[in-house]
Amino acid sequence: MSSLPSRPAGSAPLALPPGVDLETFNKFIQDVTDVVGAENVEVIVSMNQIDDKSYEDPTHTHDPHHIVDQDYFMASAVVAPRNVADVQAIVGLANPLSMPLWPISIGRNSGYGGAGPRVRGSLVLNMGKNMNKILEVNVEGAYCLVEPGVTFQDMHNYLVENNLRDKLWIDVPDLGGGSILGNTLERGVGYTPYGDHFMMHSGMEVVLPNGELIRTGMGALPDPRKPATMGLKPEDQPWNSSAQLFPYGFGPYVDGLFTQSNLGIVTKMGMWLFPNPGGYQSYLITLPKDDDLKQAVDIIRPLRLAMVLQNVPTIRHILMDAAVMGTKTDYTDTKGVLGDEELDAIAKKLNLGRWNFYGALYGPEPVRNALWAAIKGSFSAIPGAKFYFKDDVPENSVLRIRDLTMQGIPTFEELRWVSWLPNGAHLFFSPIAPVQGEDAVAQYEVTRRRCEEAQLDFIGTFTIGMREMHHIVCIVFNKRDEDQKRRAHWLIRTLIDDCARRGWGEYRTHLAVMDQIMGTYNWNNGSFLRFNEVIKNAVDPNGIMAPGKSGVWPKNYKKEEWTL
Numbered sequence: 292m293s294s295l296p297s298r299p300a301g302s303a304p305l306a307l308p309p310g311v312d313l314e315t316f317n318k319f320i321q322d323v324t325d326v327v328g329a330e331n332v333e334v335i336v337s338m339n340q341i342d343d344k345s346y347e348d349p350t351h352t353h354d355p356h357h358i359v360d361q362d363y364f365m366a367s368a369v370v371a372p373r374n375v376a377d378v379q380a381i382v383g384l385a386n387p388l389s390m391p392l393w394p395i396s397i398g399r400n401s402g403y404g405g406a407g408p409r410v411r412g413s414l415v416l417n418m419g420k421n422m423n424k425i426l427e428v429n430v431e432g433a434y435c436l437v438e439p440g441v442t443f444q445d446m447h448n449y450l451v452e453n454n455l456r457d458k459l460w461i462d463v464p465d466l467g468g469g470s471i472l473g474n475t476l477e478r479g480v481g482y483t484p485y486g487d488h489f490m491m492h493s494g495m496e497v498v499l500p501n502g503e504l505i506r507t508g509m510g511a512l513p514d515p516r517k518p519a520t521m522g523l524k525p526e527d528q529p530w531n532s533s534a535q536l537f538p539y540g541f542g543p544y545v546d547g548l549f550t551q552s553n554l555g556i557v558t559k560m561g562m563w564l565f566p567n568p569g570g571y572q573s574y575l576i577t578l579p580k581d582d583d584l585k586q587a588v589d590i591i592r593p594l595r596l597a598m599v600l601q602n603v604p605t606i607r608h609i610l611m612d613a614a615v616m617g618t619k620t621d622y623t624d625t626k627g628v629l630g631d632e633e634l635d636a637i638a639k640k641l642n643l644g645r646w647n648f649y650g651a652l653y654g655p656e657p658v659r660n661a662l663w664a665a666i667k668g669s670f671s672a673i674p675g676a677k678f679y680f681k682d683d684v685p686e687n688s689v690l691r692i693r694d695l696t697m698q699g700i701p702t703f704e705e706l707r708w709v710s711w712l713p714n715g716a717h718l719f720f721s722p723i724a725p726v727q728g729e730d731a732v733a734q735y736e737v738t739r740r741r742c743e744e745a746q747l748d749f750i751g752t753f754t755i756g757m758r759e760m761h762h763i764v765c766i767v768f769n770k771r772d773e774d775q776k777r778r779a780h781w782l783i784r785t786l787i788d789d790c791a792r793r794g795w796g797e798y799r800t801h802l803a804v805m806d807q808i809m810g811t812y813n814w815n816n817g818s819f820l821r822f823n824e825v826i827k828n829a830v831d832p833n834g835i836m837a838p839g840k841s842g843v844w845p846k847n848y849k850k851e852e853w854t855l
């Protein structure tokens with residue numbers, strides 16, 4: 292029997308799970324330690340273990356970008372299963388005690404709560420520490436099959452090291468350190484033509500709250516062609532040969548139930564890789580005036596619908612780029628919010644527009660030339676719009692970074708905008724908008740005005756999906772300044788209600804406002820949430836799986852007492 296992790300005898304975790312006494316907790320930890328080994332269990336008994344650390348070395352105990360007290364969204368312990376059987380054993384131990392588990396893959400989830408659990412004292416399951424293998428890269432089928440700990444950077448490195456970059460790319464988000472699996476489960480985005488990660492996944496393997504293991508889509512159909520594998524445990528058996536090619540299989544399509552949800556622990560996932568298009572060219576179009584946003588978005592809509600804009604392009608506010616290239620004090624002595632004149636001056640200094648549109652062309656040169664002629668022709672209707680390719684801009688330009696991102700090469704430079712302010716931390720406010728100039732302008736006006744009321748600079752970008760835009764407002768605050776934290780928190784809470792009143796909802800959010808946002812998705816007297824609660828209580832009757840995630844509470848939690 293392995294021993295308990297070293298900690299002073301009898302010392303309690305800083306946060307016990309709700310309704311669990313110390314003795315029960317200690318026994319549970321002992322049992323879990325027996326399953327996974329002491330090296331895979333850390334009980335949080337001292338504030339010395341609570342360190343915000345860094346993006347490079349992420350903490351697993353709490354949210355490093357804490358918008359409330361640092362130890363509010365905090366784990367009692369962090370446990371790393373070694374395999375599927377460990378996950379099933381932990382679930383088996385948790386059920387009789389209604390012990391809350393909070394699965395993470397890498398736990399960066401930057402700006403949305405990090406590794407922190409919604410319920411203080413939950414057991415954070417660090418799925419990525421040991422379960423981090425690339426199980427398959429299939430060149431002909433252009434897909435991969437991965438475990439939770441495989442990051443975008445890992446997959447890119449694999450493609451490079453195996454001389455496969457000339458055949459396949461992995462779509463990457465702004466930063467390369469997140470897991471493919473965690474990002475997809477949160478319905479995150481990237482910037483190649485495969486930018487909608489959930490759309491591009493195919494097949495999941497999931498441990499349900501009762502410990503049962505399922506494979507979704509074609510994965511539910513056994514693969515008959517590999518008799519030599521008879522006798523393998525289900526999790527080690529090969530997948531059906533179509534599982535990573537056709538996501539839907541037969542019957543109800545359940546994959547969505549495991550995204551932004553609390554119904555299972557995903558242990559494997561298939562993901563499509565983007566075939567190298569045989570030619571690539573990134574570009575930047577600068578738009579001189581703040582008002583150009585409206586016209587630009589109306590130009591973008593038909594181009595994106597027709598896939599003349601092939602990838603997920605972005606329209607970035609000037610401060611988004613300015614913050615990647617420097618801190619606020621590099622540009623101005625102004626302590627308060629920057630006004631239009633100062634923004635114009637920054638744009639001039641950086642040779643950028645008030646809005647800057649980043650996209651890319653894919654395919655052989657004649658194809659790219661034809662697409663570029665259409666794009667450039669359309670944007671030329673905006674007076675003063677300027678057009679750049681990578682080699683036209685200085686080395687430190689954002690286009691040099693986006694040039695890599697939009698061809699699936701992970702970068703980490705976008706991290707810099709968090710340092711716009713000293714002790715910079717951030718929170719994302721991410722409403723969806725139609726690709727309509729009027730909506731873009733209205734959303735920009737509402738969010739900018741509220742940012743100004745909160746005395747925080749507006750930093751934002753519109754990410755263009757197939758038919759909508761994810762408007763990502765980056766709320767940067769000094770986390771050592773309690774007043775500023777309060778204002779940032781006020782800002783996001785106010786914006787959620789402002790936007791809901793106008794019919795705009797968020798696509799994803801931070802732990803602190805999940806209840807509020809779910810409360811806005813309340814059509815027909817909240818029937819959507821009630822349906823989710825029925826599913827939750829049927830699948831997880833003891834409420835062990837990520838209680839409160841996305842505002843869905845199991846019946847053994849008094850919702851009125853838990854909602855924030």
Ligand code: ADP
Pocket residue numbers: 394395396397398399400401405406418439468469470471472473474476477552555556557558837840
């Ligand atoms: P990233 O890899 O981007 O750092 P995380 O590992 O923090 O992302 O995961 C983001 C969120 O996705 C988690 O907070 C959790 O809700 C969910 N999640 C991540 N991994 C799993 C998993 N293996 N099973 C179920 N949910 C998961």
